[in-house]
Amino acid sequence: MADLESQADVIVVGAGPAGSTAAAYLARGGLDVLLLEKATFPRPKVCGDGFTPRGMKQIIDLGVDCSQAGGWLHNRGLRVLGGGVSLELDWPELGSFPDFGAVRRRRDFDELLVRHAQKSGARLREDTTVTAATLDERTGRITGVRGHVGRGKDKRPVSFRAPLTFACDGVSARVALSLGMVKRDDRPMGVAVRRYYTSPRTNDDYLESHLELWDRSDPDNPKLLPGYGWIFGMGDGTSNVGLGILSTSRAFGSTDYRALLSSWLNSTPGEWGYREENAVGPIGGAALPMGFNRTPHYRPGLLLVGDSAGTVNPFNGEGIAYAMESSSIAAGCAIQALARSGPAAEHALRNYPLAMRSALGGYYRLGNLFSRAIGNPTVMRLATRHGLPRKTLMAFLLKVLANLYDPRGGDATDRVIHAMTRLTPSLK
Ligand SMILES: Cc1cc2nc3c(=O)[nH]c(=O)nc-3n(C[C@H](O)[C@H](O)[C@H](O)COP(=O)(O)OP(=O)(O)OC[C@H]3O[C@@H](n4cnc5c(N)ncnc54)[C@H](O)[C@@H]3O)c2cc1C
Numbered sequence: 001m002a003d004l005e006s007q008a009d010v011i012v013v014g015a016g017p018a019g020s021t022a023a024a025y026l027a028r029g030g031l032d033v034l035l036l037e038k039a040t041f042p043r044p045k046v047c048g049d050g051f052t053p054r055g056m057k058q059i060i061d062l063g064v065d066c067s068q069a070g071g072w073l074h075n076r077g078l079r080v081l082g083g084g085v086s087l088e089l090d091w092p093e094l095g096s097f098p099d100f101g102a103v104r105r106r107r108d109f110d111e112l113l114v115r116h117a118q119k120s121g122a123r124l125r126e127d128t129t130v131t132a133a134t135l136d137e138r139t140g141r142i143t144g145v146r147g148h149v150g151r152g153k154d155k156r157p158v159s160f161r162a163p164l165t166f167a168c169d170g171v172s173a174r175v176a177l178s179l180g181m182v183k184r185d186d187r188p189m190g191v192a193v194r195r196y197y198t199s200p201r202t203n204d205d206y207l208e209s210h211l212e213l214w215d216r217s218d219p220d221n222p223k224l225l226p227g228y229g230w231i232f233g234m235g236d237g238t239s240n241v242g243l244g245i246l247s248t249s250r251a252f253g254s255t256d257y258r259a260l261l262s263s264w265l266n267s268t269p270g271e272w273g274y275r276e277e278n279a280v281g282p283i284g285g286a287a288l289p290m291g292f293n294r295t296p297h298y299r300p301g302l303l304l305v306g307d308s309a310g311t312v313n314p315f316n317g318e319g320i321a322y323a324m325e326s327s328s329i330a331a332g333c334a335i336q337a338l339a340r341s342g343p344a345a346e347h348a349l350r351n352y353p354l355a356m357r358s359a360l361g362g363y364y365r366l367g368n369l370f371s372r373a374i375g376n377p378t379v380m381r382l383a384t385r386h387g388l389p390r391k392t393l394m395a396f397l398l399k400v401l402a403n404l405y406d407p408r409g410g411d412a413t414d415r416v417i418h419a420m421t422r423l424t425p426s427l428k
Helices: 017-028 053-062 106-119 174-178 257-266 320-338 343-374 377-387 391-401 412-423
Strands: 010-013 033-036 073-075 077-082 085-090 101-103 123-125 128-135 142-149 156-161 164-167 189-198 206-210 227-233 238-246 279-289 302-304
Touching (some): 010 017, 017 053, 017 164, 017 320, 033 106, 053 101, 077 391, 085 391, 106 123, 128 156, 128 174, 164 174, 164 320, 189 257, 238 257, 302 320, 320 343, 343 412, 391 412
Parallel strands (some): 010 033, 033 123, 077 206, 164 302
Antiparallel strands (some): 073 101, 077 085, 128 142, 142 156, 189 238, 189 279, 206 227, 227 238
């Protein structure tokens, strides 16, 4: 007899923002969803904990409470520092996005989302590590996944079957790798590290970003790095402080990011508190897979979603909004497909990469070019020195870098950005 426990309409691997969002939409669409997660909740996740209005829109769309009373700390914009200038830029007023961003610890946020997915009807299996996709040898179609439950001597093998599998397992991309789907070297990658500090700057109406990151490990030859540092007040007595660097610089492979974080923070004012004695927990870091750096996003039976599909924005390193957005697009295609049969079902699934390209492909191609340009230290130096003192230019750049513009209606700057993303050929 078939083991119903290990069968579903859709298997979702990984319960981060991508997996939990997908599971909620799929379950609401009437599908039986198995959500497999190697950790148990609540669990920590290394992150900046920052949300732009693009991320908040996704949370609102999903129907999750994002009010201050519900534990969110809202902010009104971005403070940018560099070239001796500090500029406060409010989030733009748009029809398509809310006018606030927020911070929330990932430990909380990811649990909030996974409980939402369960309430929507998804079946969560924690402590379940997927090691590989399984496939029908004859057709090459993905038929599910295998892995193990538990750890150590309690570990036992398991396998799960479904007509569709969503790989939402983050940057480690275990499912995709088991099929030989490696990351693309022609797309940018980032590395980011962060740490919490108790700080008097814990309450801040703005997300703060520092555009000048100097590597002073060789005092005779300081290098301006392509990336930025952030200081996000968490409102709970701490700040989340970190930095992200792009792979397009020569310094990428050879930089000690943890040492760079400490040396940058030691150069900030002592009264901010970002010193060893105020640190809460260790420095954590991970890679940022950007600009669609793993493709194809669909192969028969399998959809790559979120970080496993390389959906981090190459302009600013934001990943949560795009993990959720790709989930919502993928879930829509899966719901359509499973209501059909034969070639018509496959047609709906092949729509997923096309819809991703149409939503983000032009913008991400621009982002990939941008990341290559700022990999050149001269471009970076000129940009911080001459761009920052010009507030109108920076307000325009904020819209570009955070992907916050109205594709329809909107003002002249929105129309320019929309035209730029449409005229740029989409990534494949
Ligand atoms: C230092 C740092 C700071 C960042 N700051 C920000 C920020 O401020 N704002 C922002 O928007 N983005 C930020 N990002 C990016 C953001 O964290 C990611 O883009 C986002 O978490 C992607 O979501 P996801 O669901 O695709 O993957 P993940 O959040 O990584 O979730 C993957 C899930 O899958 C599970 N999993 C993994 N492998 C397996 C397996 N084999 N079997 C079962 N389960 C598995 C994991 O336990 C996890 O729960 C930051 C990233 C880093 C590294």
